[in-house]
Amino acid sequence: EELQRFFFFSFTEWEISEWSDQQAVFTFLYDSIELTITFGPPVDGAVFNDNPCRKIVDMSFESLLDEEKAPISSCLVQRLIFQFIESQGSWQTKCTTMHHLPQMLHEVSLVVNRCRLLGEEIEFLNRWGGKFNLLKTEVDNTKVKLLFSTSTAFAKFEVTFSLSANYPSAPLPFTVQKRIGSLGQDEISAVVSNVPLGTNYLMRMVKMIHHNLLQGSLIVQ
Incomplete structure (x- = not known):
């Protein structure tokens, strides 16, 4: 002591x-x-x-x-x-x-x-991601893959964030893979670029994607 x-x-x-x-x-x-x-x-x-x-x-x-x-x-x-x-x-x-x-x-x-x-944050998204049209949260080494889906905009896409030990003090590199519809890298970039760095950075980006692009939608299976 x-x-x-x-x-x-x-x-x-x-x-x-x-x-x-x-x-x-x-x-x-x-x-x-x-x-x-x-x-x-x-x-x-x-x-x-x-x-x-x-x-x-x-x-x-x-x-x-x-x-x-x-x-x-x-x-x-x-x-x-x-x-x-x-x-x-x-x-x-x-x-x-x-x-x-x-x-x-x-x-x-x-x-x-x-x-x-x-x-x-990841545990929260894994448990409650459905509230944000998040179908799946997957970890691959130091990457987090988030699968979003909406029937209203007829879109389904996966966002892969590359994480490092300096999180959340620097922007997260990410890629977008389209599954259905037109939402892709440009649309996601326009949304997440406005999310300030800091506590709950990843979770706030998920909420912004949901709020700006997916809010009020139903799930596409």
């Missing part, structure tokens, strides 16, 4: 499961990701939380998620988080002592938080 308070930020997406002079173990995202840090000798004259500040000689992230049993949204979230972790190169080169741990944990927590919220 004392270490938790020492590491405190505005929100905490991790927990300490082990701390000793030899190593520390942190868990993220409901214990589905584990970070193990191995400590080396103390840094001369440096103090960390009223104890000698030690060098960091090794660190590793490990996924503990059972992908065969986990929801598709959880698998996507894990892939995006590890995409971010791997994109940073060697964490050990920029996190060399205990003093660097708070900032590192903060950076990882920001990504974990954003990806966790994205997973909740």
Whole structure:
């Protein structure tokens, strides 16, 4: 608890499961990701939380998620988080002592938080997508495929969004595959380009597609 308070930020997406002079173990995202840090000798004259500040000689992230049993949204979230972790190169080169741990944990927590919220969006669409003429929500690696359908406009199309760990701070690349009717890339682009970045970005784009193009329609099977 004392270490938790020492590491405190505005929100905490991790927990300490082990701390000793030899190593520390942190868990993220409901214990589905584990970070193990191995400590080396103390840094001369440096103090960390009223104890000698030690060098960091090794660190590793490990996924503990059972992908065969986990929801598709959880698998996507894990892939995006590890995409971010791997994109940073060697964490050990920029996190060399205990003093660097708070900032590192903060950076990882920001990504974990954003990806966790994205997973909740996908679960919402998977459960309640019918309200927005969404027939199917499918995850393919780091892509989300959304199948829309309307009989009023006699249209059926699939929008595939390519997701990354920086969601929702950048526009999502997407493609549209027409199934029935004339609604395609140009029409979808005109709608989603007006959706501002930020919380619930994907869900707000779905709602805008529904509101501008599909509202009041019936489903085409």
